[in-house]
Amino acid sequence: MAMVQPRSIRARKLGAHLALLGFVSLVVFPLLLVISISFREGNFATGSLIPERFSLEHWALAFGIPWERPDGTVVQPPFPVMLWLWNSIKVAVASSLMILALSTTSAYAFARMRFAGKAPILKGMLIFQMFPAVLSLVALYALFDRLGQLVPWLGLNTHGALILASLGAVALHIWTIKGYFESIDGSLEEAAMVDGASTWQAFYHILLPLSVPILMVVFILAFIMSIMEYPMASVLLLDEDKLTLAVGAQQYLAEHNQRWGDFAAAAVLSGLPITLAFLLCQRWIAGGLTAGGVKG
Amino acid sequence: MFVTNASRGLPRHRSRAPAERYSRWALRALTALLVLGTLWLVVAFHLRGQWMFSLLFLVLGASLAIVFGKRQLMSHRYIFPALAGMGVFVIFPLVYTIGISFSNYSSSNLLSEERVRAQFLDQTYQAEGQAFDFELVREGNRTRLYLEAEASGAAGEASRLVSRPLAQAVEGQPLAVEPTQAAPSGEALGIREVIANREALEALSLVTPDGTELQMAGLRSFAPMLPRFEASPDGSLTDLRDGTTLTPNQETGFFVTEDGERLTPGWPVSVGLDNYTKIFTDPDIRGPFLQIFVWTFVFAGLTVAFTLALGFTLAALLQWDQLRGKAVYRTLLILPYAVPAFISILIFKGMFNQHHGEINLILENLFGISPDWFTDPAMARTMLLIVNTWLGYPYMLLLCMGLIQSIPRDLYEASAVDGGGPLTNMLRITLPLILKPLTPLLIAAFAFNFNNFVLIALLTGGKPDILGASTPAGTTDLLVSYTYRIAFQDAGQNFGLAAAIATLIFLLVVGLSWLNLRLSKVKV
Numbered sequence: 001m002a003m004v005q006p007r008s009i010r011a012r013k014l015g016a017h018l019a020l021l022g023f024v025s026l027v028v029f030p031l032l033l034v035i036s037i038s039f040r041e042g043n044f045a046t047g048s049l050i051p052e053r054f055s056l057e058h059w060a061l062a063f064g065i066p067w068e069r070p071d072g073t074v075v076q077p078p079f080p081v082m083l084w085l086w087n088s089i090k091v092a093v094a095s096s097l098m099i100l101a102l103s104t105t106s107a108y109a110f111a112r113m114r115f116a117g118k119a120p121i122l123k124g125m126l127i128f129q130m131f132p133a134v135l136s137l138v139a140l141y142a143l144f145d146r147l148g149q150l151v152p153w154l155g156l157n158t159h160g161a162l163i164l165a166s167l168g169a170v171a172l173h174i175w176t177i178k179g180y181f182e183s184i185d186g187s188l189e190e191a192a193m194v195d196g197a198s199t200w201q202a203f204y205h206i207l208l209p210l211s212v213p214i215l216m217v218v219f220i221l222a223f224i225m226s227i228m229e230y231p232m233a234s235v236l237l238l239d240e241d242k243l244t245l246a247v248g249a250q251q252y253l254a255e256h257n258q259r260w261g262d263f264a265a266a267a268v269l270s271g272l273p274i275t276l277a278f279l280l281c282q283r284w285i286a287g288g289l290t291a292g293g294v295k296g
Numbered sequence: 297m298f299v300t301n302a303s304r305g306l307p308r309h310r311s312r313a314p315a316e317r318y319s320r321w322a323l324r325a326l327t328a329l330l331v332l333g334t335l336w337l338v339v340a341f342h343l344r345g346q347w348m349f350s351l352l353f354l355v356l357g358a359s360l361a362i363v364f365g366k367r368q369l370m371s372h373r374y375i376f377p378a379l380a381g382m383g384v385f386v387i388f389p390l391v392y393t394i395g396i397s398f399s400n401y402s403s404s405n406l407l408s409e410e411r412v413r414a415q416f417l418d419q420t421y422q423a424e425g426q427a428f429d430f431e432l433v434r435e436g437n438r439t440r441l442y443l444e445a446e447a448s449g450a451a452g453e454a455s456r457l458v459s460r461p462l463a464q465a466v467e468g469q470p471l472a473v474e475p476t477q478a479a480p481s482g483e484a485l486g487i488r489e490v491i492a493n494r495e496a497l498e499a500l501s502l503v504t505p506d507g508t509e510l511q512m513a514g515l516r517s518f519a520p521m522l523p524r525f526e527a528s529p530d531g532s533l534t535d536l537r538d539g540t541t542l543t544p545n546q547e548t549g550f551f552v553t554e555d556g557e558r559l560t561p562g563w564p565v566s567v568g569l570d571n572y573t574k575i576f577t578d579p580d581i582r583g584p585f586l587q588i589f590v591w592t593f594v595f596a597g598l599t600v601a602f603t604l605a606l607g608f609t610l611a612a613l614l615q616w617d618q619l620r621g622k623a624v625y626r627t628l629l630i631l632p633y634a635v636p637a638f639i640s641i642l643i644f645k646g647m648f649n650q651h652h653g654e655i656n657l658i659l660e661n662l663f664g665i666s667p668d669w670f671t672d673p674a675m676a677r678t679m680l681l682i683v684n685t686w687l688g689y690p691y692m693l694l695l696c697m698g699l700i701q702s703i704p705r706d707l708y709e710a711s712a713v714d715g716g717g718p719l720t721n722m723l724r725i726t727l728p729l730i731l732k733p734l735t736p737l738l739i740a741a742f743a744f745n746f747n748n749f750v751l752i753a754l755l756t757g758g759k760p761d762i763l764g765a766s767t768p769a770g771t772t773d774l775l776v777s778y779t780y781r782i783a784f785q786d787a788g789q790n791f792g793l794a795a796a797i798a799t800l801i802f803l804l805v806v807g808l809s810w811l812n813l814r815l816s817k818v819k820v
Contacts, residue, residue: 009618012718016613023610024628027686031631033654034643102378109374121375123813128386130740130809132747134776135798136389138396138783138791143389146349150340168385170378199370228636230750235784246638250754253645260646271639278634279627282694 038264058265078259081266083241084248088227088270091159091244095166096222100215103170107177108203112186122175129171134231140165141235157238165232169225173218180214181207220281227274245270327364331357345408348395352388356380390802397571397796401564403789405549409563416533416542416551416559420521422511427519428457432489435482438463441502442479443510443518459502470503473510490515564792571796584762584769585778585797592774595680596745600738602685607692608730612722614693615700626697633690641754644683673771676756680772684751688741695737699730736816743808747801752777767793775801 041055060067061077068074109115110122133140141156144165148155155161188210189202197205208215230246237243249270252263334357341350363369363376399405407415428443438461445455457473458480465471490497494515502510502518513519525533525542533542533551542551542559549565550558575585610629614622632640647654648669656666667675707725716724752758758770758777767788768781775797783794 013618016616016619020610020613020625024625027632028628030640030643030647030686031635033647102381106375106378109371113371113374115371121379125382126813127806127809128382128390130743130805130812131386131390131802132749132776132805134747134749134780135801136386136393137780138795138798139389139392140385142392143349146341146344146346147337149344150337165385167381170381174378224636228638230638230753231780234753246636249638249642253642258646258649260649260652263642263646267639267643271636274636275631275634279630282630282634 034264035268037261038268040261043259043261058261059269061262062265062269078262079248079251079266080241081245081248081270084243084245085270087159087243088245091162091166091233092223092226094159095163095226096219098163098167099170099173099222100219102167103173103177103218104208104211104215105203106170107174107181108207110174111178111181112189112203112207113199125171125174129169132231133165133168137231137235140232144236156236157242158236159242161236162233162244165236166226166229173222176218176221177211177214180211184210217281220277224274224278323364327360331361334360345410348392352384356384393795394799394802395795396564396791397799398566398568399564399792400549400562400567400570401791401795402793404560405562405564407561407563409544412551412561412563413527413533413544415561416525417523417527419524420509421524421537422513422519423522427513427517428510429516430518431479432485432493433458433480433482434485435480439485440480440482441473441518442476442484443473443502444479446517457502457504462496462500465500467499470501470509473502473504475505487515567792571793574793575796575800578766580764580766581793584765584767587762587771588769588773588775588778591677591771592746595677595684595774596742596748598681599684599688599745599748600742602681603688603692603741604738606685606689607694608696608727610689610693611696611700612726614697616718629693630690632686633694637687637750638754640687641683641751644679644686645755648679670756671760673760676760676772680751680755683755684745684748687751688745691741695734696730699733700726703729736812739808739812739815743805743812746774746808747776747805748774749776749780753780 038058039054039056041053041057057067057069057075061075062081064077064080064082066074066076110118144154144156144161148158148161152158153160154164184207189206192202192206193199227244228246229244233244233247237247240248249263249266252259252266334353337353338350338357341347341353360376360380363372427446429446430444431442433440433442440461441459443457443459456476456478458476459471459473462471498512500512501521504510504520509521510518511521522536524536526536528534528541531544534540535542540554542553544550545552545558546565548558548562550560550562552558574581576582613619614626614629648656650656650666650668650670653669656669660666669675669679703726707729708721711721711725752772752774756770756772758768758773758781760771762769762771767778767790768785769778770781773781779794779797779801782788782790782797
């Protein structure tokens with residue numbers, strides 16, 4: 001450690017701090033702005049970051065509570081934000097649980113077993129996961145349209161269809177869990193099997209309890225992905241009370257009637273929990289990002 | 297690494313514990329139920345003539361039965377559910393999309409041929425010469441219709457009819473009329489009342505005791521509705537009004553009149569490579585397609601370049617040992633990645649608003665300019681790149697930070713001994729060393745932005761539109777959003793053309809991911 005720092009280093013450090021601070025303020029500005037706007041009166045009020053005319057109107061509307069203005073007019077909530085959030089959470093929980101179940105079992109097979117077609121299947125999964133869902137929308141639309149005529153709860157405009165359609169995106173999660181399973185020594189399970197446990201028992205009673213952390217991470221990852229899913233939900237869901245948040249939120253900023261203030265409150269309300277969850281898990285998420293590409 | 301007892305040929309594990317035996321039977325029962333369920337779907341789809349879906353569920357049910365029925369395939373049972381999910385929701389849509397790219401499936405050719413035929417046979421026309429004059433008659437607070445045949449004896453014996461009170465009419469159901477001897481007593485309302493209630497009367501249909509349906513044919517008359525077409529054994533339809541025939545044309549998927557005019561709706565038929573040749577030869581499609589194609593590459597390339605430059609610089613800065621507060625900077629810098637994209641894109645949409653948006657207010661105050669972010673193509677593209685750089689650089693930052701940490705420290709010490717400055721370190725040591733492991737991830741990022749549908753859909757919707765394009769095409773559209781708009785927006789809904797473009801994108805993505813696999817040398 002250098003005890004005495006030359007002047008040039010100190011100047012450089014100052015420069016770095018200034019540059020970073022400048023950049024960070026540029027990056028954070030939109031987010032602070034939205035929080036500020038959500039407390040401002042009116043839908044296109046301008047002003048400083050700290051609101052001069054403070055109002056909870058947008059927040060009350062976001063929670064679905066009608067708001068009475070000082071002049072006596074009562075404003076009804078424009079959109080059922082809480083219902084959308086609830087729809088999003090419902091779909092996300094159901095689909096992430098199913099994705100978790102599917103990817104854990106297959107990751108176990110890929111990590112621990114030898115069977116025909118293992119390598120091509122794994123590689124094929126990596127290739128197929130790169131196809132954007134937008135392009136298969138015509139086919140998925142047709143599929144659920146026809147399926148809905150036979151099984152109503154799987155038709156268009158149902159959450160069942162949306163949950164089921166998300167089951168295609170398991171490849172990334174399989175790779176993440178498989179990498180974790182491979183880092184656990186298999187001798188415990190082999191010992192259990194020598195003592196008469198079946199393959200399933202070894203998996204369920206020995207490997208799974210050891211892997212709870214990665215299962216949590218995959219669940220949260222799948223949850224966040226499902227909350228943010230836009231194209232599929234925008235085609236499969238039609239009624240206003242069926243929409244998920246990702247599809248519904250854009251109605252605030254429709255072409256001719258932009259409710260900027262109402263949107264700000266709804267955005268902070270629904271975005272904050274997801275952002276916090278993401279920041280808490282960022283360590284594992286960063287690891288998962290490189291897992292598919294580099295570690296293999 | 298071990299293999300299951302069954303596939304090693306060892307005796308199968310038999311448990312004497314009842315709970316386990318029951319769960320085994322439960323699994324078998326569940327499998328049987330699922331197989332029966334898919335079989336029911338197979339039959340139902342087959343009966344409706346939708347052979348593709350029937351085939352899909354046949355394959356699904358059969359593989360389910362085989363995998364869970366054969367003991368040698370024990371390992372495959374674990375991967376079957378995930379593979380089935382991918383098969384039904386990724387691979388089947390892919391095959392189906394490629395399939396419809398060779399057809400003219402669109403909003404005008406949507407229904408099957410049988411349904412189209414049934415629709416034509418349902419069409420009716422008003423027979424002239426058998427019409428009834430009508431009057432609205434009010435008795436007390438009830439209003440009825442009184443009909444009198446124009447030519448006596450035209451519609452059987454009943455030449456004078458009176459309807460039930462109009463208040464009893466149920467929407468979508470015909471109202472009964474009964475024969476009567478004389479006009480009902482009551483006040484006959486004049487033509488003014490008829491005009492005032494015209495819409496309700498036009499929606500009304502009456503049914504006589506012998507089943508003929510009557511509808512309003514003019515301000516003074518109701519006329520019977522007769523079926524317009526009659527099916528001939530050779531598949532053609534005969535127009536009963538003028539005796540001409542409509543022949544089904546299996547090349548175009550429409551019924552054609554004798555002088556070659558097409559009648560909508562049609563049904564989907566195979567058109568071979570027409571959709572593909574249209575993309576490359578029809579000037580109204582080729583022009584916008586090429587423009588969007590080039591912009592897609594430019595957009596994805598520039599996004600990767602900008603985000604990488606920014607992310608790498610920041611990562612190099614944050615790696616500097618003597619800098620304090622790195623954790624705080626890091627958390628603040630990855631914030632854009634943590635906020636759900638659909639929210640931050642909409643935030644930018646509001647901020648870039650040309651009239652009340654914060655960005656134009658600031659620019660106006662500082663420089664006196666207010667760019668047209670949403671109506672000028674060049675500005676709209678600039679805005680997309682700015683927003684996407686904001687959204688995408690944290691990913692690059694995280695990747696670069698991870699990779700820089702794995703560079704051995706002694707390289708930098710050696711460089712310091714030789715008098716290398718920070719810039720030399722960054723360009724001669726850090727960059728070359730991380731570029732190689734980064735390449736596959738950059739290709740993946742390129743492929744992702746190549747198909748960055750959500751950004752375009754939420755920020756610009758592809759607008760401003762390209763002038764003179766015959767399909768909905770915008771100057772900021774990427775190939776995916778262009779495809780989406782052809783398929784789901786506006787009147788055309790040309791699924792066939794959209795599927796053809798989607799197939800081309802599939803080929804590009806396959807190329808990219810193959811390259812990616814080669815470069816990253818995935819070991820399985």
